Amino acid sequence: CIVVWGAGFIGGTTAMAYASEGVKVYCYDINLDVVININRGYLPVTNLEFWFGASIKEFVDKNLIIATNKLDDLKNLSIACHFIAIPTEKDGEPYLDILYEVLNNILAVDNSNSLIIIESTLVPGTAVKLVEKFRIGDRLVISPRRDWFHSPEQNLKNLNRVFGCYNSNNNELVKQILGIVCDNLIQASSASVAEMVKSLENSLLHIPCVYVNQLKEAYPNLPIDECLRLASTHWRIPLYYPSFKTGGYCIPLSSKYILMGASNRSYLTIAKDAVEYDDYDSIKSVFDLIARYYDAQCNICLLGISYKGDLKVHQLSPSLPIINAYKNSGHFMVNDPYYTKEEVENKFGCQYIDLEELFSSKTDLNIKIIVIVSDHKVYKRIPRQWICDLGVKCIIDNYGIWAKYREFFNKNNINYYKPGDGQWKK
CATH class of the missing domain: 3.40.50.720 (NAD(P)-binding Rossmann-like Domain)
Structure with a gap:
């Protein structure tokens, strides 16, 4: 079996993806209402059936998904790996206390060498700190999820997925485990590279969005939306849309993750300005x-x-x-x-x-x-x-x-x- 820690958008769909392949999944969540709902065949994720193409109930009815908020239920299981899909932000800032608690719980219920795959976004440099703090170098894998919950065609199965092992000896095993639900795996040279990629790709989305929103303020009497549409006819420029501000727990946070992990933060002036504009001026x-x-x-x-x-x-x-x-x-x-x-x-x-x-x-x-x-x-x-x-x-x-x-x-x-x-x- 596998254990998924956190049963929200990411954790819930990880559980369903593996259950759909016949793998037994235990979902651990501290929220009792979430646990009760899952065990009744309901996952409170908006439009999940549209995005995933199936209901969690069919997997619960087959006893392929079991939810719990009790650590004792996870002891003495034969666990192939743990997936961590919990928030790594709080009040709009990077936050690792929940991750630390989950890792302590994993070590309390499973002292084997089963893999620990972190799907959450991390501040660059976190993997090394986790190994030092929890001594999990032989188990740690970083493989953040990429999903677009508006399009069933862009899903866990067919999107590219980057992973990096702290111990390269685990690379082939990770390919086998992740390959059950993903057809397009890309191996990074290390866990540190894999964790950097997620924040980096999101910040490369964030910074242009901030620039576009600044343009609408700098040229309030010019139809910037039309200008952007025409600029996008250049084959190297995507189409951007002005808005109030960037939102969600991925894109606007990404530049903060990049800044927090940098050893020479003073060079990242563009990321710093983007964060400050989004936090204080955009609205x-x-x-x-x-x-x-x-x-x-x-x-x-x-x-x-x-x-x-x-x-x-x-x-x-x-x-x-x-x-x-x-x-x-x-x-x-x-x-x-x-x-x-x-x-x-x-x-x-x-x-x-x-x-x-x-x-x-x-x-x-x-x-x-x-x-x-x-x-x-x-x-x-x-x-x-x-x-x-x-x-x-x-x-x-x-x-x-x-x-x-x-x-x-x-x-x-x-x-x-x-x-x-x-x-x-x-």
Whole structure:
């Protein structure tokens, strides 16, 4: 069997991938609700069946996936390897305490030479520290996951996957284990190289995104989105889209990981500037637009907590600074179809509003400002007349999902703003 530590997006899909190949998987998670749900055949990962193409229930019913929050359940098992898929960030900063706890637990339940494969992103240099601290050099493998949860075609099976062993004698064994679920393995020369690759590739995505968002501020009256589209006709330039800010727990954190691990950090001025801009400056224009239309009598409605459409991931989402700024105003309400009323109220401290209530309420909600963060499909389908009937004066649209209504909004005196559209500060 294998043991997967952490049963979220990454851990849950690792478990399902191996179970689909007939491998028995034990999932350990400290969250009892997650454990109970998995053992009932439900993994609370948004759109999992669409992305994976199967339900976890079929594997639970076959006794191929068992979840537990008790370490004793993992003792005396014949374990081929451990997969670690836990968060390595906290409050938007790299954080290793959870990883240390998991490694202590692994050593407590399994003192054999079974491999320990870390799928989480690590600060460069962490592998060496882990070997020194836990004496696991003969067991340690670094193989961060690459996944794109919006496309079933880009998955664990067919995407390239880099791995690096601290002990090169394990290379062939790792190929056998990872090769069960991945067809495209790429061997790094060391564990240190493999851990660097993940942060590096994400930072190479992060820094251009920050530059694009800076362009929309530097040229607010120029349609930067069109400029970017035309620039992308050059065969070496990808298409970028301006937005409020970068979000999620991978891309915006990557430059912080690179900076934290560097022995000569002073050279990384571009990464440092990108982090500072994302942390402090990127969202300012959104606040300026809100302030232009906001008064003590009107309400603001935020559509979407998640940083990306049809996911339930709010880490470093552009929604968070907006929520923190207005949640105590008494004039702020939030909708996200992937978060319950209780989650919105208890986790984020906001008034929840259901979409049906928002657009069919018999009472005047006095919503003058709508801020759209997430490009959820359900938001894209909202009829333009419903929006107009709210009496909205200002719409700030992160992904431009209502740009198709721009002419209609103009005729109805609704001020519509999309990052990089040339109207950003008018």
